Amino acid sequence: MTKTILQQFAVRFEYPVCFTTRAFALDNPVLIETLAASGPGPHKVLCVMDEGVSAGQRDLIRQIEAYFAQHRACARLVCPPIVVPGGESVKNSLNFTEALQSTIHNHKICRQSFVLAIGGGALLDMVGFAAATAHRGVRLVRMPTTALSQDDSGVGVKNSVNAFGKKNFVGTFAPPYAVINDFAFLESLSHRDWIAGIAEAVKVALLKDPAFFSFLDGNAEAIKARDETAMRHAIYRCAELHVRHIGLAGDPFESASSRPLDFGHWSAHKLEFLTRFQLRHGEAVAIGIALDSTYSYLTGRLARADWTRIVSLLARLGFAQYVPELEHRTGPGRFDYTLFQGLEEFREHLGGQLTITLLEGIGKPVDVHEMNFEVVISSIDMLRDGSWALPLSAVCKEGICEELSA
Amino acid sequence: MTKTILQQFAVRFEYPVCFTTRAFALDNPVLIETLAASGPGPHKVLCVMDEGVSAGQRDLIRQIEAYFAQHRACARLVCPPIVVPGGESVKNSLNFTEALQSTIHNHKICRQSFVLAIGGGALLDMVGFAAATAHRGVRLVRMPTTALSQDDSGVGVKNSVNAFGKKNFVGTFAPPYAVINDFAFLESLSHRDWIAGIAEAVKVALLKDPAFFSFLDGNAEAIKARDETAMRHAIYRCAELHVRHIGLAGDPFESASSRPLDFGHWSAHKLEFLTRFQLRHGEAVAIGIALDSTYSYLTGRLARADWTRIVSLLARLGFAQYVPELEHRTGPGRFDYTLFQGLEEFREHLGGQLTITLLEGIGKPVDVHEMNFEVVISSIDMLRDGSWALPLSAVCKEGICEELSA
Numbered sequence: 001m002t003k004t005i006l007q008q009f010a011v012r013f014e015y016p017v018c019f020t021t022r023a024f025a026l027d028n029p030v031l032i033e034t035l036a037a038s039g040p041g042p043h044k045v046l047c048v049m050d051e052g053v054s055a056g057q058r059d060l061i062r063q064i065e066a067y068f069a070q071h072r073a074c075a076r077l078v079c080p081p082i083v084v085p086g087g088e089s090v091k092n093s094l095n096f097t098e099a100l101q102s103t104i105h106n107h108k109i110c111r112q113s114f115v116l117a118i119g120g121g122a123l124l125d126m127v128g129f130a131a132a133t134a135h136r137g138v139r140l141v142r143m144p145t146t147a148l149s150q151d152d153s154g155v156g157v158k159n160s161v162n163a164f165g166k167k168n169f170v171g172t173f174a175p176p177y178a179v180i181n182d183f184a185f186l187e188s189l190s191h192r193d194w195i196a197g198i199a200e201a202v203k204v205a206l207l208k209d210p211a212f213f214s215f216l217d218g219n220a221e222a223i224k225a226r227d228e229t230a231m232r233h234a235i236y237r238c239a240e241l242h243v244r245h246i247g248l249a250g251d252p253f254e255s256a257s258s259r260p261l262d263f264g265h266w267s268a269h270k271l272e273f274l275t276r277f278q279l280r281h282g283e284a285v286a287i288g289i290a291l292d293s294t295y296s297y298l299t300g301r302l303a304r305a306d307w308t309r310i311v312s313l314l315a316r317l318g319f320a321q322y323v324p325e326l327e328h329r330t331g332p333g334r335f336d337y338t339l340f341q342g343l344e345e346f347r348e349h350l351g352g353q354l355t356i357t358l359l360e361g362i363g364k365p366v367d368v369h370e371m372n373f374e375v376v377i378s379s380i381d382m383l384r385d386g387s388w389a390l391p392l393s394a395v396c397k398e399g400i401c402e403e404l405s406a
Numbered sequence: 407m408t409k410t411i412l413q414q415f416a417v418r419f420e421y422p423v424c425f426t427t428r429a430f431a432l433d434n435p436v437l438i439e440t441l442a443a444s445g446p447g448p449h450k451v452l453c454v455m456d457e458g459v460s461a462g463q464r465d466l467i468r469q470i471e472a473y474f475a476q477h478r479a480c481a482r483l484v485c486p487p488i489v490v491p492g493g494e495s496v497k498n499s500l501n502f503t504e505a506l507q508s509t510i511h512n513h514k515i516c517r518q519s520f521v522l523a524i525g526g527g528a529l530l531d532m533v534g535f536a537a538a539t540a541h542r543g544v545r546l547v548r549m550p551t552t553a554l555s556q557d558d559s560g561v562g563v564k565n566s567v568n569a570f571g572k573k574n575f576v577g578t579f580a581p582p583y584a585v586i587n588d589f590a591f592l593e594s595l596s597h598r599d600w601i602a603g604i605a606e607a608v609k610v611a612l613l614k615d616p617a618f619f620s621f622l623d624g625n626a627e628a629i630k631a632r633d634e635t636a637m638r639h640a641i642y643r644c645a646e647l648h649v650r651h652i653g654l655a656g657d658p659f660e661s662a663s664s665r666p667l668d669f670g671h672w673s674a675h676k677l678e679f680l681t682r683f684q685l686r687h688g689e690a691v692a693i694g695i696a697l698d699s700t701y702s703y704l705t706g707r708l709a710r711a712d713w714t715r716i717v718s719l720l721a722r723l724g725f726a727q728y729v730p731e732l733e734h735r736t737g738p739g740r741f742d743y744t745l746f747q748g749l750e751e752f753r754e755h756l757g758g759q760l761t762i763t764l765l766e767g768i769g770k771p772v773d774v775h776e777m778n779f780e781v782v783i784s785s786i787d788m789l790r791d792g793s794w795a796l797p798l799s800a801v802c803k804e805g806i807c808e809e810l811s812a
Contacts, residue, residue, distance in 0.1 A: 002436055005423040005646055007561075007581070009653040010416045017411040030408055039758075094500070105570040110757025112663065133539070135755050136564065136577045136660070155413075158542065164511040171542045172578050175413070240411055247415040254542070257518065344514075349541050351516025352445075 013175040013252075017155050017243055019236060023143065023182040024063040032071045034141065034178045035114060041074040046109050048100065048127050050086035050119025053145045056188040075114070078107040086119050088277040090126045091161040091168075100130040109138050114177065116141045120193075121149040121281060125171070128159030132174035139177040145185040147197020147231065148282045151238035152204075155179050157252055166345060167269045173253040181239065183232055194231070195318045196282030198223055201238035202313065203263050203289055208241050210363035217309065220316040257352035258367055264288030266356060267326075270342030274325035286319035287326070287383070294379040296358040299372070306362050311383075322383040335373045339380075343371055419581040419658075423561045423649055425642060429549065429588040430469040438477045440547065440584045441520060447480040452515050454506065454533050456492035456525025459551045462594040481520070484513040492525050494683040496532045497567045497574075506536040515544050520583065522547045526599075527555040527687065531577070534565030538580035545583040551591035553603020553637065554688045557644035558610075561585050563658055572751060573675045579659040587645065589638055600637070601724045602688025604629055607644035608719065609669050609695055614647050616769035623715065626722040663758035664773055670694030672762060673732075676748030680731035692725035693732070693789070700785040702764040705778070712768050717789075728789040741779045745786075749777060 020030045035043050047064060054060055061081050068077045082103065090096050109115065115138055117127035124142050131140040144154030160171025186194070198216070205213035215237070216223070219230040245261055246252045259265070268288035271279055279287075290311050297307035314321055328338040347354040353369050360366045381387075426436045441449050453470060460466055467487050474483045488509065496502050515521065521544055523533035530548050537546040550560030566577025592600065604622070611619035621643070622629070625636040651667055652658045665671070674694035677685055685693075696717050703713035720727055734744040753760040759775050766772045787793075 003425045003642065005425075005561075005649050006420065007423060007649050007653050008418070008420045009658050010418045011659055012414070012416045014412065014414045017413060019409045019411075094504075098500075101576060102570060105572065105575065108754050110754045111660070112757030129539075133535075133576050133578055135575065135757070136566065136579055138757075155411075160542065164508060166511065169511065169541065170507060170539050172539055172580075173542055174578075236409065243411050243413050247413050252415050253417055254517070348514050348516045351518030351541075351544075 015176055015178050017179040019181045022184045023180055024067045026070050031180055032074050035075045043075040044078050044113035045075050045116050046078050046107055047081040047116045049081045049083050050123045051083050052086040053119055054083050086123045088122045091122050096126055097130045101134045104134045111135050111138055114139045114141055118143040120146040121153040124149055124154055125160050129161055129171050132159055132172045142176045142179045146193050147235055150181040151235040152200035155239045155243050196280040198317055199282035199285040201234045204238050204241045206362055207263055207365045212237050213362050217313050220313055224318050257350050258355040263357045264292050266342045266346035267291050267339055270339055271325055274328050286314050287321055290314055290321040290383055291379050292358055294382055295375055298375050302359045326380045421581055421584050423585040425587045428590045429586055430473045432476050437586055438480050441481045449481040450484050450519035451481050451522050452484050453487040453522045455487045455489050456529040457489050458492040459525055460489050492529045494528045497528050502532055503536045507540045510540045517541050517544055520545045520547055524549040526552040527559040530555055530560055531566050535567055535577050538565055538578045548582045548585045552599050553641055556587040557641040558606035561645045561649050602686040604723055605688035605691040607640045610644050610647045613669055613771045618643050619768050623719050626719055630724050663756050664761040669763040670698050672748045672752035673697050673745055676745055677731055680734050692720050693727055696720055696727040696789055697785050698764055700788055701781055704781050704784055708765045732786045
């Protein structure tokens, strides 16, 4: 006897991504209204904060405590905000995750209590993983503090920690309860973090919105010079495109093989490891965008004018487009670049066929299923030599351009 | 400026729960067709097996290897089946989870490869958690080998490990790729495991299906005597009711406070810990059912005839309805029963208001939001004394029955 019961159901997810300024000002209702929307309080809140944020804003912890004291009828902190290191190191062992879960246990945070995570993308990833797996998921409110996390990872549905030398090897898909993007956090960003935050905006513009690319192109110098209005628009539009993609593209939990938002990321992830995370994620993504745009150009997909527009925009924003780790080698052979491991790791993560997104134009992505190592190497050479600024004849070595465009 | 983007989407989940016999017989197509349905192969398969299963069926590993050798065009084992301990101990540290994720990493199991887990509920929980969090979820095929896992946890959407002395504290909701219930595994079950497997069937019958309860009532001696036809029907119907509840009751990932399938479980979970897992989950659930049925009777909700039918069915199936750990104490006070911690832990897990399911009749569950400790203690007294088999006047101490039914 063989019988089969087919289980089928759908799970609906909904969360707001709010944009505000000075979320902990006593008269700012965004956070408290977000918590109150879950039902009658007082709700328990466990606040976890990025060391870099608390160091940059000495008064923040006091402000947070005053905010919750003011709204004690609705929500209360179960303990003073917990400060943990920011940056990728917090994802490189399970120690922080386990310590946080122990705190969740000790303070009896339940599936209807809140973890409030304040920090950059790495901290949000780690706290998100701890929150998503304690009690199979306690409510997470993300308050991203970097431009990069406000416009990209912080508004999405993933969390993770690193393991076995692989970025994000362990994690879950777990939509947050809410995201609150507080623009005031941008003021205290270092110049590097300010700029790094715009890389995903360039990426999503290239994939989905030529008008947004033109906006970035027209405002590159303003953004670089820390024009807040231009930056806020860039973050809002990038977050909006990201949120829409997750909600509307039909595969929010990535069951297929393609990673349409991960343009430039196969090399970026590998470069982060090769530079021992000295390269910020956004900086690595900028190099990845430059590399895959150059590859798109060299393989005849992308017009030269578009290619130079992309790489020159990255340069005008202040991004490096080359680091020596691009040429880190595993052996003496022609193709023994450590970088190429990134392709297999990228394939392996979603599985199935390798699927890399390239460009046929600005706003015109195209998926390919193999990469020509020779052309990747030529692309690296061109980025190293800054040859995107030179005439075609000066940069095309070994006849590759002619051969490929033939 | 405050702006909000509202993210909304639904994720569809679908998986088959197949019932078969001798899944690794070379001519049994169920498993290989299940894997093949995912697309062109050969698919990588990492097989993880319960020590108790491989010890009970010495030839099983050879059969599994022969099965995959026969079907090598569709699927291949990346290594010989990995044998890990079964039982709750495998959930009591993260060591097994991390070792398994390391194996997933080493064999480059991707999100479109398979982990095939063969074992009892605890092994399936642990392997499920490792698989659900590696690459944010690799495909899991569960092959439950105990009656309890075939009719209950194995067909559901949860996984977990224990932490901080709390059962299932860390885990995720992650529907499997498929479940294959192989009835042949039941043949090698110990008498204890055979009987323990029917506890969740009694529970779900009490909650949802009086006709199924009558079936169990009419077949108790046959089931106890290992009648396979009766047991297979009981498992199929229990699994079907469980699957339907998850799919149709509207809250598959348990975002609300009620746990309508967890009748009898607040005490069962605590008893498992208090007996250091000497009590099987099914055995603990049987005691939990007896306790909450008795409480339902003593509080005037459940008719005496229904109550005695329930507790006598449990007795006829061979379940104990009392263990001394029910009376384990934290102190000398009247209400200092360790068991009562189970109420708060139960509440805390889903959060919000305490919600306990009781019975108003067979097939008539009712939610309550508080438990009277005095009546719980009286219920324990009655179970200890076996007084459900005695006339009412002989068992009602301290006038509770009269008072409560007044």
